[in-house]
Amino acid sequence: MIDINLLRENSKAVAKLLKERGFDLDINKYESLEKDRKVIQVKTQELQGQRNQFSKNIGIAKGKGNDASDLMEQVNIIAETLKELENQLSIIQASLNQFLLNIPNIPHDSVPNGSSEKDNLIVKESGKPQNFTFEIKDHVDVGLNHGLDFELGSKLSGARFVSMKGGMAKLHRAIGQMMLDVQTQEHGYEECYTPYLVNEESLIGTGQLPKFSEDLFKTSKGDDDSLYLIPTGEVPLTNFVRDTIIEESDLPLKFTAHTPCFRSEAGSYGKDTRGMIRQHQFDKVEMVQISHADASYKVLDEMVVHAENILQKLELPYRVVSLCKGDMGFGAAKTFDIEVWLPSQNTYREISSISNCEDFQARRLKARYKNLDGKNAFVHTLNGSGLAVGRTLVAILENYQQENGDIIIPKALVSYMGGKKTLTSK
RNA sequence: GGAGAGUUGGCUGAGUGGUUGAAAGCGCCUCCCUGCUAAGGAGGUAUACGGGGUUAACCUGUAUCGAGGGUUCGAAUCCCUCACUCUCCGCCA
Numbered sequence: 001m002i003d004i005n006l007l008r009e010n011s012k013a014v015a016k017l018l019k020e021r022g023f024d025l026d027i028n029k030y031e032s033l034e035k036d037r038k039v040i041q042v043k044t045q046e047l048q049g050q051r052n053q054f055s056k057n058i059g060i061a062k063g064k065g066n067d068a069s070d071l072m073e074q075v076n077i078i079a080e081t082l083k084e085l086e087n088q089l090s091i092i093q094a095s096l097n098q099f100l101l102n103i104p105n106i107p108h109d110s111v112p113n114g115s116s117e118k119d120n121l122i123v124k125e126s127g128k129p130q131n132f133t134f135e136i137k138d139h140v141d142v143g144l145n146h147g148l149d150f151e152l153g154s155k156l157s158g159a160r161f162v163s164m165k166g167g168m169a170k171l172h173r174a175i176g177q178m179m180l181d182v183q184t185q186e187h188g189y190e191e192c193y194t195p196y197l198v199n200e201e202s203l204i205g206t207g208q209l210p211k212f213s214e215d216l217f218k219t220s221k222g223d224d225d226s227l228y229l230i231p232t233g234e235v236p237l238t239n240f241v242r243d244t245i246i247e248e249s250d251l252p253l254k255f256t257a258h259t260p261c262f263r264s265e266a267g268s269y270g271k272d273t274r275g276m277i278r279q280h281q282f283d284k285v286e287m288v289q290i291s292h293a294d295a296s297y298k299v300l301d302e303m304v305v306h307a308e309n310i311l312q313k314l315e316l317p318y319r320v321v322s323l324c325k326g327d328m329g330f331g332a333a334k335t336f337d338i339e340v341w342l343p344s345q346n347t348y349r350e351i352s353s354i355s356n357c358e359d360f361q362a363r364r365l366k367a368r369y370k371n372l373d374g375k376n377a378f379v380h381t382l383n384g385s386g387l388a389v390g391r392t393l394v395a396i397l398e399n400y401q402q403e404n405g406d407i408i409i410p411k412a413l414v415s416y417m418g419g420k421k422t423l424t425s426k
Numbered sequence: 427g428g429a430g431a432g433u434u435g436g437c438u439g440a441g442u443g444g445u446u447g448a449a450a451g452c453g454c455c456u457c458c459c460u461g462c463u464a465a466g467g468a469g470g471u472a473u474a475c476g477g478g479g480u481u482a483a484c485c486u487g488u489a490u491c492g493a494g495g496g497u498u499c500g501a502a503u504c505c506c507u508c509a510c511u512c513u514c515c516g517c518c519a
Contacts, residue, residue: 037476041475041476041477042476042477042487044488045477045487045488046477046487046488048489049487049488051500052487052500055444055499056444056445057445058499058500059445060445063444063445072499073499075500076499079499245473366474374471376473
């Protein structure tokens with residue numbers, strides 16, 4: 001949620017910044033809501049004050065044993081108006097709140113201009129795609145003889161699901177384990193375990209709701225209670241600090257967790273339908289940092305390195321791109337994507353996304369720290385994949401495939417594979 | 427799933443309709459004292475939002491005692507719904 005004071009002070013400037021990321025702020029709607037709010041709130045509070053004063057006096061009179069019927073009559077005169085005003089006020093505040101919840105974050109100054117993927121800025125390239133001396137296969141065909149089974153996934157659950165057996169399932173597990181170990185042992189994150197079903201408040205806190213409910217899987221329990229499957233570990237990890245006040249000296253908090261992620265992929269029909277690039281269910285090791293407001297951009301750079309380290313250990317070619325204003329997610333003020341080389345597609349594909357949300361989520365979450373003056377200030381929240389496990393598996397299958405169908409295990413994973421150095425084709 | 431007990435400020439814990447935003451203690455902050463000395467005294471110490479303001483200090487109003495709703499001139503206190511915690515029983519991994 002953006003700071004409403006920014007809108008009050010300079011709605012035009014805010015609208016201009018939001019326009020750059022492709023969001024049309026309805027200034028007229030805001031101004032009319034805000035104008036009504038102001039008039040009604042002032043009037044309501046004035047009447048509430050009067051009522052409180054009368055009631056206090058009634059109490060005093062009765063305490064002394066005096067007759068208070070005169071005072072009570074006067075209160076009754078304002079009672080009806082007050083009730084009506086209170087109703088109006090709560091309606092208008094709800095609309096205003098809803099309006100604010102649907103506004104995306106304001107991009108940071110350093111974010112490149114642009115409206116789509118094409119305008120993203122490549123800031124780093126690492127490793128060189130290798131020249132294969134044979135005709136390469138994509139991960140689906142490579143995986144076929146190693147236990148990667150899409151038919152089984154679709155039999156059990158439908159399109160965009162996968163099952164794995166044997167060496168493939170173990171490799172998948174090894175990747176997640178390695179990532180979690182690196183983030184905890186080398187980068188100082190605290191290992192966490194979280195619920196995979198979360199309530200509505202949590203999703204409002206991180207910004208998936210109210211605007212993006214169609215992207216989520218919603219469960220039901222009985223008639224009305226419902227929980228949502230997490231679309232990313234960012235949701236539970238960031239919500240750890242919802243409604244809390246953190247000691248400044250405890251910042252930054254660094255959380256990581258290996259969780260499944262569930263996405264309905266509404267609106268991506270026909271996109272990446274083959275293979276496991278875009279699944280309804282995938283695993284991810286997530287990094288979350290709760291940072292001091294002054295430190296968050298330094299933290300963002302660190303987190304990019306934390307994600308890069310995994311790819312370096314796996315010796316996979318990748319590049320880092322700075323997303324342009326039009327391509328960033330709803331809550332992000334600045335985002336770096338890391339893209340890994342996929343030989344079958346002859347291109348780089350996203351394998352990690354690392355964002356600084358500044359105080360956008362913190363304001364929704366009421367996540368604050370007490371500063372040196374004893375005042376509460378909003379923390380900055382950052383999240384990033386470290387990395388997406390499924391897509392890492394894809395990258396390994398494709399980059400480490402051999403002409404005979406074998407898959408070389410990257411050195412960094414050998415110990416996690418019980419010393420095995422190759423997955424041999426069946 | 428059944429029965430019962432709870433949920434109050436940073437913490438402990440009073441408070442069953444009226445100057446209660448909330449006693450007392452602890453903690454914390456400021457000042458005083460400095461032979462009751464690992465002590466004593468005085469004062470202060472929630473959050474959010476609104477209005478005013480030299481948009482700073484500050485003044486002022488409203489709301490908040492798990493959440494939401496209701497009764498009432500007035501609710502921490504009475505009623506209803508829900509969530510969570512604890513104990514016992516059942517069931518289960």
